[in-house]
Amino acid sequence: MDIGLIAGILGGFALVLYGILAGGSPMSSFIDVGSIVIVIGGGIAATFVQYPLGDMLGIGKVFSKALKNPEFNTGQIIDKVIELANIARREGLLALEEAVDQVNDDFLKKGVMLIVDGTDPEMVKAILETELMNMTDRHSRGRGIFEALGALMPAFGMIGTLVGLVAMLQNLSDPSSIGPSMAVALLTTFYGSLFANLIFIPIAGKLKIKSDEEFLVKQVMIEGLLSIQAGENPRIIEQKLKAFLSPSVRGAIGTPEEGGKDE
Amino acid sequence: MDIGLIAGILGGFALVLYGILAGGSPMSSFIDVGSIVIVIGGGIAATFVQYPLGDMLGIGKVFSKALKNPEFNTGQIIDKVIELANIARREGLLALEEAVDQVNDDFLKKGVMLIVDGTDPEMVKAILETELMNMTDRHSRGRGIFEALGALMPAFGMIGTLVGLVAMLQNLSDPSSIGPSMAVALLTTFYGSLFANLIFIPIAGKLKIKSDEEFLVKQVMIEGLLSIQAGENPRIIEQKLKAFLSPSVRGAIGTPEEGGKDE
Amino acid sequence: MDIGLIAGILGGFALVLYGILAGGSPMSSFIDVGSIVIVIGGGIAATFVQYPLGDMLGIGKVFSKALKNPEFNTGQIIDKVIELANIARREGLLALEEAVDQVNDDFLKKGVMLIVDGTDPEMVKAILETELMNMTDRHSRGRGIFEALGALMPAFGMIGTLVGLVAMLQNLSDPSSIGPSMAVALLTTFYGSLFANLIFIPIAGKLKIKSDEEFLVKQVMIEGLLSIQAGENPRIIEQKLKAFLSPSVRGAIGTPEEGGKDE
């Protein structure tokens, strides 16, 4: 699980809580159920206007993608492709059929099967690239809900504050109530900004990063599969695929490594 | 009909209403006909400056597109294309002329007719892609009116608030009227933000989603039609077209499914 | 003339006037010559910094383009191209020289003359596409002045308001003057927002729409001219060119139609 994501959200809330308590206010002055309902409810309602029901129900699945660590990194995939290239070179393309059973990535498996079936190289490329392109489009659409919520929550925060201000301004007779009324009015803007900037916008950003990483891994697979099908030398294939890696991790290929990024 | 869109808009208004009533204000303090006229009227007037009369009159038709559920999903279209591919393979391209009568999508029908007429494959591709590109441009223009309204309503909301503030500031002699005057002045900003964020911006977003879906379906049709004309094996065509689908729905092809989105 | 543009601007001003009068303020409180001078003058001065004198003097010509209805619509151009294709087929390419005298579009005429002169098809394509691309660039530059004014007017509106606020704040001794001073200070922001959102931004939008329409019409001409030169069948040319139209107007080709947009 992506500890950073959870820790970041919890840490952010803790820091804001610290800021509240350090200012000497009771926690209770910052909780107003009605305000939370307007900001979250309004943001979700507007998102329902834009996204089909199926997408809205699938938001949990999209979120779980943001949380999940990737099963492979690029280096491991390159190792696997080179292994397949060696098998193909020694025992022929048909021998890949057996090797494919140990591959537990569906995209790579599908590509290998296309090659084993003797599909035309142009066709293999077209099928795999179409699949990659449509995967990217689907990711971008799933991410869109988080981006929409990141934009709508502050908007409904401001709408809620306007509701509070109008109510307050039409009832100025009791001066002692002005401060607290205005405080409550500002809470919706506070919630909207906090939820957008601590949760929705960064999660959309993380989904983009994960999608880019998956795109890179699958580009490596396509490049490798086409090279295997063309019968290229495994050493050349290795050089080609390592060009997708940062120089600092190239030496490490073949050994397990933490998914960190370098350079 | 797109229940989510209607439910989202009604739900959003209900939540704002709840926020108003929860704050103890009478509903009436939030209704000001003059303010509504400035925001909606001003936004529409500015849109008339930008868009031709024909576009403005067609806005209902564009909105009905946002409301309408698509007749086909990609899976069903793939089934239909494979069916046509099998007919073409068994009985020849001319047999498609009869089969086409049961096709009730104009774009697919037109493509089939071009093939039956023996049009050159390059020409078939050019005609269908030109049509697809121009459809996308038309969609983008129709959507533009909603985007313009989504940007103009908050602008005219602010203009209305400035009108109210100037009027109030030039008449500060009666302190008791300041609060209510300012409340009314803020109402235009409130209306502008609410209409933009709950109605116009999300509807523009939904139109984009529907246009992207239609683009995908028509891309699948073009790909399929060109493969049929090239006499490709229906099994290969199926693999090619399934690459447009998310892995999770691929198995379901051939069985009716709810239009939901996955992955 | 583009009635919608004029009506939109007048209607927008009328609505704002209604808002002012409905609020019980005299019209005079909203007119301040000095403020108008700062907003309009400042915006124009800054535009002079950016655009060459020639462009600034040509702004009236650009505006008249926004006002003018197009002489042809795509459907009429398709009819004309098909007519030329039939002439070329029956009487040869040279017969187009006579037919061209009745064509009153300079771009189409130029294309026909290139064909009649026996220019190489690649060269015809290059010349016409270069011309189309440069037309689009010129349109985009002319439109840029309106976009700049749409961005600069609110900026100078805010600058004017800051001038007014600073003046007011340095002279708080007479409390009765605070309100009116602040009211006047806000007028520049009011003018800047109104002029930008009712005039300059929507006119820039209209110029973009007109440029896109002209681009489409000229694309159709290029496509048609190259097909005529290649000696293609007029029926095929018709199918190719109709792909540029929305399905709903395709049937109407050959009959005059109002320039409205559909789908």
Added chain:
Amino acid sequence: MDIGLIAGILGGFALVLYGILAGGSPMSSFIDVGSIVIVIGGGIAATFVQYPLGDMLGIGKVFSKALKNPEFNTGQIIDKVIELANIARREGLLALEEAVDQVNDDFLKKGVMLIVDGTDPEMVKAILETELMNMTDRHSRGRGIFEALGALMPAFGMIGTLVGLVAMLQNLSDPSSIGPSMAVALLTTFYGSLFANLIFIPIAGKLKIKSDEEFLVKQVMIEGLLSIQAGENPRIIEQKLKAFLSPSVRGAIGTPEEGGKDE
């Protein structure tokens, strides 16, 4: 020299000065050296963080480009290219060597020398296009400093205003000083907006326009040089190059003209 640029800046300042004096404030209330230092100094300091020293020192050279009128316009360059084409046709490519001495544009001269040296046409095209692309990149980077200042000045204006507000709020004991303190606090925002919108943003815009014009002129040169090298007919070259011009100036080629823009 570009009179419009200078006149626009001076005119803009004059208008703001008029607005200040018309409001009855003394000019002195709008001058605060400390505020100017924060806005300009802060903006420049932040620009130093982003841009290398060499770029910062070269800002004067970039500004002088915004001020300088172009030596040639597209029409004159077309005349010159056609003249060279005629020489090449009559006397052979080598005769261009002599003609090139009268050419006082380095880019055109370089292209001619490449042709005279018998460089491969593909190579000529690659060299000239690489140079054009890198020129555009350099222009865009030089322009970037002005764009950065246009964004940073308002930001430091707001930072200065926050400094002033915090200072004022911590010392509310003397009510009579509140107004003037707040007035001074607002001055930084005023300076930041004015400098950005009257100077830096429009100058960045002018640099973009000049860069686009130079790009167009050099595109014409490349097109012309390649045509000369290919031995094309000067009449065809003229038609090709005139496609880069607006229809309204095409007739004027051969006569000197003011650099104005048309259509």
Added chain:
Amino acid sequence: MDIGLIAGILGGFALVLYGILAGGSPMSSFIDVGSIVIVIGGGIAATFVQYPLGDMLGIGKVFSKALKNPEFNTGQIIDKVIELANIARREGLLALEEAVDQVNDDFLKKGVMLIVDGTDPEMVKAILETELMNMTDRHSRGRGIFEALGALMPAFGMIGTLVGLVAMLQNLSDPSSIGPSMAVALLTTFYGSLFANLIFIPIAGKLKIKSDEEFLVKQVMIEGLLSIQAGENPRIIEQKLKAFLSPSVRGAIGTPEEGGKDE
């Protein structure tokens, strides 16, 4: 080391300090540990939500890239490539193996080794371009953290101010505390704007500039290596590569120069 970056940040802080002291406030009124914790902590927490742990830990390495002066400039690389081209011409491609030992750029060395190994030119191009593209993607991702902080710090500044305002408004009983409370509330917005505009946004800008420069240098290397492999004339290679330089530095090639930018 990049003196400008350090000097810019220190200078910016000094100017703001000057502004504070010039306004007669004690430095202490502008320091509030709690506010700094909310702005910096909140911004970092939200960045942890978006970026993987490995990226966050590598931020120092990315920052050191912004600080480091480039080892080579384009002119020096061109000299080196021409030297290699001369060696290859005189002594054959294999002689490059020895020459490569003195090359201390890994990318150039790798390219030379590919050539010496007799790799297919298409493959050399593909490998080097893949590596360049992935380098650019990695740079853009590393830069993204600074861009995210530049956007998040002002957002958490506003969130902190809202916390302070709500606390203040709910406790208006002691009028003398209102000013100082509001002053403290504004400090978070002040910190957020200052850190974003003086540190994070300009550093992200500098990283972009450095990445663009490295991209240019590596493009020159690829172009040069492919020309060497194709056996092109060193004089032609020089002309090709100099097209990547600004005209004003072309003459200086061969002599060491300060990394400044020109034109």
